[in-house]
Amino acid sequence: GAGVSQSPSNKVTEKGKDVELRCDPISGHTALYWYRQSLGQGLEFLIYFQGNSAPDKSGLPSDRFSAERTGGSVSTLTIQRTQQEDSAVYLCASSFGPFTEAFFGQGTRLTVV
C-alpha cells in the first residue's frame, strides 16, 4: 500500500477482554515497530521486528502483550485480559531497514472501559 495502515482506527473494549491490533507496513519494508502513546504522555517503544523475528521486545509492558509478524509483512499486536491502563494510542511504523527513515501509521486508539 501507499502508507502504513492500521486497523481498527478505534477500539473500545471491556476490561478483561482480549484485543488484536493490526498493522500493514509499506510494501518492502523489512523493519516494523510498535509504539504506544498513553494519554498525556510521550511515545514509548514496545517491540521491533526485522522480517518475522523480533530481536527487541524489551518494551512490552507485561506478558499480557504479545506480537507476531507473518510473511515479513502484516503484524498483529495482541493484548490479553485488557486493563484500563492499557488505554492508549498504539502506533505502528515501518522502514526499509533498521537504519532508514520510519513511516508511521495513523494509530489505533484503544479504550478499555
Place this chain on the structure above:
Amino acid sequence: KNEVEQSPQNLTAQEGEFITINCSYSVGISALHWLQQHPGGGIVSLFMLSSGKKKHGRLIATINIQEKHSSLHITASHPRDSAVYICAVKETSGSRLTFGEGTQLTVNP
C-alpha cells in the same frame, strides 16, 4: 533526566513568525527524526538527519552531532502548522526510536 529533551514544551506564535524548536539528547545516535503529530494522533515524519541541515519547504532541520543538539525551524509560520512536534533519536546501540516529550505549537492567525 530524559535521554531526549525538547524545548519549549509549549509555543504560541502569530502567523508569519519564525519558529525554533530545540532538541538535546544524551546518547550516541545514528539518526534523529523530527515528527509532526496533528490532533487525532497521526504522525508524519518530517525529517531524518544524521548530520548538517535539511530543508523542505518552510521547514529547516539542523543537527550538531558534537553538541548533541538539533533544531527545527519553521519560517513564515501558518495556523496549519499548529501541531505537536516530536524529536526522536535512533541510538547507535539499537534500532528503536527514543522520543522527546514533544512541543505543542499553536500558530494564531
